[in-house]
Amino acid sequence: MRTLHASIDLAHVSADISTNLLISLVTASSMLLIALTTEKCVPHARPPSSEHAWFNIRYTVVMLGILAGLRPLLLGVPLMFTRALGVGWITFAPGALGWWCAFLAVLVMTDLLEYLFHRAQHRFSVLWRMHELHHSAEHYDVTLSYRHFWFEPLLKMTLLYPLIGVVFNVPAAVGMAVGIVFLVNHHVAHMNVRLSPRRFLLLISHPQYHRLHHSRNECYYNKNFCDLLPLWDILFGTLQQPARDQFVDVGLDSGAAPRSLMQALLWPWRRN
Numbered sequence: 001m002r003t004l005h006a007s008i009d010l011a012h013v014s015a016d017i018s019t020n021l022l023i024s025l026v027t028a029s030s031m032l033l034i035a036l037t038t039e040k041c042v043p044h045a046r047p048p049s050s051e052h053a054w055f056n057i058r059y060t061v062v063m064l065g066i067l068a069g070l071r072p073l074l075l076g077v078p079l080m081f082t083r084a085l086g087v088g089w090i091t092f093a094p095g096a097l098g099w100w101c102a103f104l105a106v107l108v109m110t111d112l113l114e115y116l117f118h119r120a121q122h123r124f125s126v127l128w129r130m131h132e133l134h135h136s137a138e139h140y141d142v143t144l145s146y147r148h149f150w151f152e153p154l155l156k157m158t159l160l161y162p163l164i165g166v167v168f169n170v171p172a173a174v175g176m177a178v179g180i181v182f183l184v185n186h187h188v189a190h191m192n193v194r195l196s197p198r199r200f201l202l203l204i205s206h207p208q209y210h211r212l213h214h215s216r217n218e219c220y221y222n223k224n225f226c227d228l229l230p231l232w233d234i235l236f237g238t239l240q241q242p243a244r245d246q247f248v249d250v251g252l253d254s255g256a257a258p259r260s261l262m263q264a265l266l267w268p269w270r271r272n
Helices: 002-041 050-074 075-083 096-123 125-135 143-147 151-162 162-167 172-187 207-213 231-235 259-265
Strands: none
Touching: 002 050, 002 143, 002 172, 050 143, 050 151, 050 259, 075 151, 075 162, 096 125, 096 151, 096 162, 096 172, 125 151, 125 259, 143 172, 151 162, 172 207
């Protein structure tokens, strides 16, 4: 009987992993297809590199597979958080007004947590050695959206995002809507487009704004950390406004970059 139960549990886990991987691949493929098509239809900020894009796409597929496999094994960590701290300290009134208040509250808190975590990634060496993979890219395009060391999303899933559920009690649709906003924004912010907006420059992040954060020029290090709202860069003194038509060179000043998928997957421990 125990063997039967173990087989059933293993089958459920395998099905969950396959479902998670399929959803991730379909979502990533759809977003990348739309963004890459858009990039082809508008002026580029810098000449594109098909070699760079293809490397990032191959890494994305492998990374999503790793995440799909490890995610079910780590679900117990956020459950421990919520059991220890409780859930839904703040609730919202029913109806459309309450829904939009919940949406804005979750969006703002999520963006603040993303900003603080991003600052930590640049401040603490153990986090920087992982995050460095994202900054090692020498070309800036939408495929860079997924060039994150595979353990970083797991850290956010287990330690960061559960805090939102602890603070706010909101409908699932609110969380989904906020997730879509950040998903779209993350792709847009990494697009290789010659866009230099002057109006509403500091209301929301955009490709030129975030590109500056990836600059290999030392004077722009530790600037423009925000994910969505430049408000946090303004409040915490990390704002750097790009000049008109300024599209900086990106990458690490050391020139370090993975030359193979294996180097990327082992990036914190392996160098060129």
